[in-house]
Amino acid sequence: MRKVPVTNLYNAYVGLDCSMLEINPLFKTSDEKIIAVDCKMNLDDNSLMRHPELEALRDISEEDPTEVEAGKYNLNFRKTGRQRRLYGQWRRSGHGYDGHDQAQRR
Structure with a gap:
């Protein structure tokens, strides 16, 4: 092949x-x-x-409307189970999501 x-x-x-x-x-x-x-x-x-x-x-119609709206303000919107969180621009780099989520649950 x-x-x-x-x-x-x-x-x-x-x-x-x-x-x-x-x-x-x-x-x-x-x-x-x-x-x-x-x-x-x-x-x-x-x-x-x-x-x-x-x-x-x-194609914005393929995206979550809440994430599109948050993006207009340079924020990320993440669904984590029943909780919803907004992250500022500094979070967009992908650093610390898991650690931050774990700290929030404790």
């Missing part, structure tokens, strides 16, 4: 600063072509400044 689709998937994941990239299903045709039928991709919000062409593809 050719390794090119996997290499291309990896290159897209790294090159576009994805936090998730999934192709499902992937088909191999009778003439040995590989076809990606569906793709799901999440991009790191902090990397959009490096990829302005991707910001134009954003």
Whole structure:
């Protein structure tokens, strides 16, 4: 089997600063072509400044309305069980979420 689709998937994941990239299903045709039928991709919000062409593809209707509203004020909205929390811009870097959540529960 050719390794090119996997290499291309990896290159897209790294090159576009994805936090998730999934192709499902992937088909191999009778003439040995590989076809990606569906793709799901999440991009790191902090990397959009490096990829302005991707910001134009954003579909807000696919996002949680509460998260979209919080984003207008440079906040992150996270659902954690029944609790809801807002995090300021400094939290967007991904540092301390788990530790912060644990401290809140104690």
